[in-house]
Amino acid sequence: MKKNLPLTIAFIMGWLGILLDYIPHKASEVLMTSITKGLMVTIAIVAFLGLYSLLNMHWIKIKRKNAGWGYSLLVFAGFFFMLIFGLYNQGDYFWKAQVEQGMVEWIYTYIFTPCQETMFSILAFFIASAAYRTFRAKSMEAGILLVAAVLVMFGVVPISGKIWSGFPEIAQWLLEYPNMAVKRAIFFGIALGVVSMSLRIIFGIERSYMGGEG
Amino acid sequence: MIQKLFNIDRRIIFAFMFLSVLLPFLVKFDLPIEADKNVRTVYNKIEEISKKDSGGIILMSFDYDNSTKAELEPAARAILSHAFLKNVKVIGMSNWPNGVTMAKTIMEDIAKEYDKKNGVDWAYLGYKSGAGLLMLNLSMDFHGAFPTDTRGEKIDQIPLTKNIRTIKDIDYVMSLSAGSGGIEEWIIYSQSKYNYAFAGVCTAVSAPDYFPFLQSGQMHGLIGGLAGAAQYETLINKPGTAIDGMRPQSVAHLVLIFFIVFGNVCYFVNKNFDKKKERA
Amino acid sequence: MDANQSNLKKDSIVIVLFFLVLIIINGILVGTGKLKFGVEGFGIMVAAALTIALYSFLYKDNPIFKMAEHFYVGVATAYLFIVTWYSVILPDVILAWKDVGGTDVWGTISKSLAIIIPTILGLLVYTRLIPRISWVSRITFAAMIGFGAGFAIPNYITSHILKQAKPSMMALWSAAGPEWGAIVIFVGVITTLVYFFFSVEHKGSIGFIAKVGVWFLMVSFGASFGYTVMARVSLLIGRVSFLFGDWIPLIN
Numbered sequence: 001m002k003k004n005l006p007l008t009i010a011f012i013m014g015w016l017g018i019l020l021d022y023i024p025h026k027a028s029e030v031l032m033t034s035i036t037k038g039l040m041v042t043i044a045i046v047a048f049l050g051l052y053s054l055l056n057m058h059w060i061k062i063k064r065k066n067a068g069w070g071y072s073l074l075v076f077a078g079f080f081f082m083l084i085f086g087l088y089n090q091g092d093y094f095w096k097a098q099v100e101q102g103m104v105e106w107i108y109t110y111i112f113t114p115c116q117e118t119m120f121s122i123l124a125f126f127i128a129s130a131a132y133r134t135f136r137a138k139s140m141e142a143g144i145l146l147v148a149a150v151l152v153m154f155g156v157v158p159i160s161g162k163i164w165s166g167f168p169e170i171a172q173w174l175l176e177y178p179n180m181a182v183k184r185a186i187f188f189g190i191a192l193g194v195v196s197m198s199l200r201i202i203f204g205i206e207r208s209y210m211g212g213e214g
Numbered sequence: 215m216i217q218k219l220f221n222i223d224r225r226i227i228f229a230f231m232f233l234s235v236l237l238p239f240l241v242k243f244d245l246p247i248e249a250d251k252n253v254r255t256v257y258n259k260i261e262e263i264s265k266k267d268s269g270g271i272i273l274m275s276f277d278y279d280n281s282t283k284a285e286l287e288p289a290a291r292a293i294l295s296h297a298f299l300k301n302v303k304v305i306g307m308s309n310w311p312n313g314v315t316m317a318k319t320i321m322e323d324i325a326k327e328y329d330k331k332n333g334v335d336w337a338y339l340g341y342k343s344g345a346g347l348l349m350l351n352l353s354m355d356f357h358g359a360f361p362t363d364t365r366g367e368k369i370d371q372i373p374l375t376k377n378i379r380t381i382k383d384i385d386y387v388m389s390l391s392a393g394s395g396g397i398e399e400w401i402i403y404s405q406s407k408y409n410y411a412f413a414g415v416c417t418a419v420s421a422p423d424y425f426p427f428l429q430s431g432q433m434h435g436l437i438g439g440l441a442g443a444a445q446y447e448t449l450i451n452k453p454g455t456a457i458d459g460m461r462p463q464s465v466a467h468l469v470l471i472f473f474i475v476f477g478n479v480c481y482f483v484n485k486n487f488d489k490k491k492e493r494a
Numbered sequence: 495m496d497a498n499q500s501n502l503k504k505d506s507i508v509i510v511l512f513f514l515v516l517i518i519i520n521g522i523l524v525g526t527g528k529l530k531f532g533v534e535g536f537g538i539m540v541a542a543a544l545t546i547a548l549y550s551f552l553y554k555d556n557p558i559f560k561m562a563e564h565f566y567v568g569v570a571t572a573y574l575f576i577v578t579w580y581s582v583i584l585p586d587v588i589l590a591w592k593d594v595g596g597t598d599v600w601g602t603i604s605k606s607l608a609i610i611i612p613t614i615l616g617l618l619v620y621t622r623l624i625p626r627i628s629w630v631s632r633i634t635f636a637a638m639i640g641f642g643a644g645f646a647i648p649n650y651i652t653s654h655i656l657k658q659a660k661p662s663m664m665a666l667w668s669a670a671g672p673e674w675g676a677i678v679i680f681v682g683v684i685t686t687l688v689y690f691f692f693s694v695e696h697k698g699s700i701g702f703i704a705k706v707g708v709w710f711l712m713v714s715f716g717a718s719f720g721y722t723v724m725a726r727v728s729l730l731i732g733r734v735s736f737l738f739g740d741w742i743p744l745i746n
Contacts, residue, residue: 225552225553228552231730232730232734235727235730235731235734236734236738239734239735239738239739239744239745240744240745281729282725282729283732284728284729284731284732284733285725285728285729285732311573311574311577311578311581312570312573312574312577314577314581340580340581341577341581341582342581342582342586343578343581343582346642346645346646346649347642350645361585361586361590362585364581366585401653402646402649402650402653402654403645403649405653406649406652406653406657407649407652417725418721418722418724418725418728419718419721419722419725421721422714422717422718422721423718426658429661429679430657430658430660430661431661432653432657438721439721439724439725439728440724440728440731441724455735458735459728459731459732459735462727462731462734463724463727463728463731466727466730466731467723467724467727470723470727
């Protein structure tokens with residue numbers, strides 16, 4: 001029951017997913033719409049489990065006073081700071097549609113946005129460091145990679161067009177022909193991989209989504 | 215000496231990188247920006263749609279968040295400006311929850327600039343979970359996927375969206391995408407089935423991956439990265455942050471190319487030196 | 495204990511110095527009229543402080559960076575909660591009951607089930623937190639993953655195989671002569687596929703074809719690297735233009 005029931009459900013839902021796509025009847029379309037809409041709601045409810053896991057991890061750190069537990073307090077501080085204003089909703093509270101302007105937007109614009117943008121912009125520095133220290137033409141293949149990278153890096157910026165109009169054209173050609181051919185071959189592989197993995201899930205061969213024994 | 219250069223403190227490289235971005239902002243110089251054919255295709259399609267009697271409707275899916283805002287927001291603003299200037303109506307939505315407030319702000323800002331009315335000229339439907347499921351759902355049943363907009367108004371009563379039943383009632387669909395839950399999912403779960411005009415606006419990281427879709431016709435046009443956004447700003451003749459960003463972008467690329475070439479020169483010189491030492 | 499106390503003292507000094515420097519800089523900016531002190535001005539100061547705190551990681555890992563990072567994680571978690579609540583749960587689970595009812599019995603039943611079943615499926619996942627009945631959560635995962643697997647099959651076959659195969663088979667020769675673009679695409683696709691076909695040993699002619707495939711792969715990875723550099727630099731440009739445009743107005 002603990003194993004067979006989920007496997008049976010996966011089998012039925014899997015076949016529904018395949019067959020509903022091929023049946024052109026109105027009833028099939030209605031069923032497909034209902035199932036997709038329902039799963040969208042389910043996914044949203046399940047998303048809160050991830051939030052719980054993160055907060056629980058930091059709570060345990062604080063309870064056990066593990067190294068860096070003070071920083072975990074800041075996680076909760078940030079969480080409640082945003083949550084309180086979000087649920088207060090400028091006086092309308094959380095049972096009405098979200099009010100457009102307000103403190104949530106301020107926190108989003110001046111705390112959340114700069115943090116997220118900055119975290120990802122740090123990568124620019126690391127890519128420069130990595131390019132200098134490790135990007136070496138140690139073999140012919142590495143040399144081809146290096147030449148292609150330099151040609152594209154140079155060709156995509158407007159300054160290359162100022163030096164010679166051929167540079168942007170070379171970069172564009174590399175993207176539209178050899179690069180495109182490789183990506184297409186990779187797409188064929190991805191599609192075959194997705195089909196094979198999906199069939200394994202539907203037929204119960206692949207069971208990793210069920211987690212451990214329990 | 216070569217060894218010292220090889221093992222240079224990475225913080226010095228970071229400093230060079232920072233200066234290569236900052237200094238071009240302070241020193242102005244002109245750069246020729248010419249739109250490539252994929253960017254021009256998007257521009258031409260909006261021009262074509264604008265000639266329709268009803269003005270045409272675009273669906274813009276903001277499938278990105280603040281982590282790629284610097285790359286995609288200039289293109290979003292340029293496309294919205296173009297659409298509103300030509301009286302094309304725009305419906306916005308999001309597949310990424312962290313980008314909802316950002317997308318709403320962009321639409322409100324540009325709509326205000328062109329004096330466009332919410333619900334009549336534009337609408338923002340917000341976020342729903344599910345990515346591929348959402349795309350499939352709204353392609354078949356638009357009102358079912360988004361019963362209300364972000365103000366809580368029912369979309370089967372809003373003038374702009376009340377007559378839209380399926381994705382085929384929309385003239386042009388665009389995904390502004392930073393990765394999964396964006397362009398590829400739109401093509402897999404919606405465009406390949408319903409065969410409508412679809413364009414992608416993506417980060418430069420993922421742009422090379424979408425060229426097969428362009429060649430097969432599944433994607434109608436592609437605006438890649440900040441450079442693509444600068445090309446679009448040039449086409450609509452509205453210089454913005456993308457065109458401004460091309461100076462630091464160009465200089466930073468030149469600096470990086472120098473690092474790569476210099477690193478390799480040092481490597482080969484060192485290799486030759488070691489070989490000669492061994493022979494001696 | 496002494497080492498801990500000394501570290502704590504060092505961290506505290508760094509934090510105090512950081513805030514002091516920011517107060518001085520912001521004081522100068524407000525005093526000289528370059529930054530207006532209001533809701534927006536204060537927001538810009540906070541944003542700049544967080545940006546610099548996170549960038550301090552480039553020098554080395556430090557308490558300022560950790561503080562900013564942890565606070566951001568908390569805010570991001572709450573934001574995701576809020577968006578999911580107002581975008582999905584409130585309209586599609588709670589307020590959706592307003593539309594249920596009326597004289598149509600079948601309509602009422604189907605609308606009710608359309609709310610109840612997904613909600614129950616979603617709530618079943620939380621049985622994972624109770625070890626005795628954690629297996630019940632597998633039902634939800636099985637439904638979601640099973641359906642996802644099923645509906646991916648026809649869609650991937652259409653978009654990634656059928657619609658990609660046809661444009662690969664373009665004419666390699668026309669009246670005007672060889673179509674070099676089509677030849678490059680054809681050779682590139684075939685050689686790359688051969689390279690990834692590991693059921694046959696890459697020796698002899700197969701080995702040569704696979705080698706050509708590797709060359710194509712290297713060109714593609716080089717192109718991807720070039721574009722990746724552009725992407726990362728663009729993100730840095732965004733931050734620099736904020737710091738020296740909105741905060742310290744050096745850039746117009």
